[in-house]
Amino acid sequence: VTCRLTTRQLYAANLFLRCATRVLVRVARFEASSFADLEGAAAGLDWAPWLAPGVSARFRVTTRRSRLWHDKAIADRLTESLGSRPTGGAEQLVVVRAVGNRFTVSVDASGAPLHERGWRQATARAPLRESVAAGMLAAARWDPATPLVDPMCGSGTIAIEAALVATGVAAGSGRPMALQSWPCYEPGTWASVVAEADRRRAEAAEPPPILAVDRDDGAVTSARANAERAGVVGVIEWRTGAISDLLPPSSSGGPGLLLTNPPWGGRLSAAGDLRNLYATLGRVARERFAGWRIGVLVAERALARQIRPGLSEALRLEPGGRRAWLLTGPLGR
Numbered sequence: 504v505t506c507r508l509t510t511r512q513l514y515a516a517n518l519f520l521r522c523a524t525r526v527l528v529r530v531a532r533f534e535a536s537s538f539a540d541l542e543g544a545a546a547g548l549d550w551a552p553w554l555a556p557g558v559s560a561r562f563r564v565t566t567r568r569s570r571l572w573h574d575k576a577i578a579d580r581l582t583e584s585l586g587s588r589p590t591g592g593a594e595q596l597v598v599v600r601a602v603g604n605r606f607t608v609s610v611d612a613s614g615a616p617l618h619e620r621g622w623r624q625a626t627a628r629a630p631l632r633e634s635v636a637a638g639m640l641a642a643a644r645w646d647p648a649t650p651l652v653d654p655m656c657g658s659g660t661i662a663i664e665a666a667l668v669a670t671g672v673a674a675g676s677g678r679p680m681a682l683q684s685w686p687c688y689e690p691g692t693w694a695s696v697v698a699e700a701d702r703r704r705a706e707a708a709e710p711p712p713i714l715a716v717d718r719d720d721g722a723v724t725s726a727r728a729n730a731e732r733a734g735v736v737g738v739i740e741w742r743t744g745a746i747s748d749l750l751p752p753s754s755s756g757g758p759g760l761l762l763t764n765p766p767w768g769g770r771l772s773a774a775g776d777l778r779n780l781y782a783t784l785g786r787v788a789r790e791r792f793a794g795w796r797i798g799v800l801v802a803e804r805a806l807a808r809q810i811r812p813g814l815s816e817a818l819r820l821e822p823g824g825r826r827a828w829l830l831t832g833p834l835g836r
């Protein structure tokens with residue numbers, strides 16, 4: 504997504520965006536079809552707002568159909584254009600992209616990828632990125648005033664993201680951002696964005712019932728530890744149990760969303776087990792969650808038909824390089 508932002512909006516994008524990986528600020532656009540062109544353009548770049556004297560730049564270069572195609576040679580020329588910088592100290596990521604001979608240069612405002620919120624340190628098997636869990640909640644159109652159940656919660660990513668959304672906690676709260684090290688950083692503007700985040704949190708409504716379950720006790724222990732770090736362990740009801748024993752949350756709150764990321768398998772020998780697991784999820788969902796909606800992240804659409812035929816595609820993505828779909832639909836009464 505490309506857009507024009509004020510400084511305050513740039514800071515807010517870093518603090519509030521739940522699905523983004525990083526926010527880049529475009530600092531230059533030029534044409535170069537030779538190293539002489541590149542060096543000329545690099546000499547005209549003003550790094551003063553972005554790089555403090557003791558900070559070096561790490562250039563990440565990608566090219567497509569360009570006369571200059573040697574990514575490392577391009578990065579080396581750009582590094583040389585900065586003059587001598589200390590090595591081994593703080594680094595600023597600079598993303599350079601060339602399509603044909605058109606170059607864009609952007610500084611990274613985020614630092615560590617934004618899905619690294621800081622709380623997910625314990626992981627169970629095949630954890631989702633926090634940003635993917637947030638994207639699933641949004642694409643499944645979860646209303647944060649209604650209950651949320653993840654019956655195969657693993658390290659708890661979906662339930663914890665839901666609890667953070669419901670309690671009005673900004674995605675990036677408490678973690679540092681690269682933009683805070685820029686010479687042009689405006690601490691007063693950052694403080695006002697943080698104050699806005701604090702206000703949203705203070706004004707958040709009472710969270711709905713959020714239930715996280717897994718049959719693996721170790722997974723539930725990891726999930727609880729993550730939720731503790733995220734400050735929402737008490738917002739979530741925790742249970743250890745198999746999908747076949749799943750019941751709705753203890754406190755009522757009307758129909759909500761059953762949102763989960765079941766195991767995907769991969770070995771042919773496990774295919775029958777997986778079919779049974781998906782069919783059990785479908786049966787339990789229909790029998791005990793009538794009137795709710797379901798959202799499942801699956802890697803095989805044929806398996807998803809075991810849950811319920813006719814679920815519709817809400818999101819298509821490739822976590823970890825494997826194609827996956829979020830399928831959603833109502834659970835009839």
Ligand SMILES: C[S@@+](CC[C@H](N)C(=O)[O-])C[C@H]1O[C@@H](n2cnc3c(N)ncnc32)[C@H](O)[C@@H]1O
Nearest residue numbers: 630631655656657658660718719745746764766
């Ligand atoms: C792909 S992982 C979920 C990962 C999770 N979304 C996360 O971000 O960490 C699938 C989980 O389903 C659990 N599971 C498998 N079969 C189950 C069953 N029959 N009942 C309940 N949980 C089950 C596994 O223990 C595993 O933690």
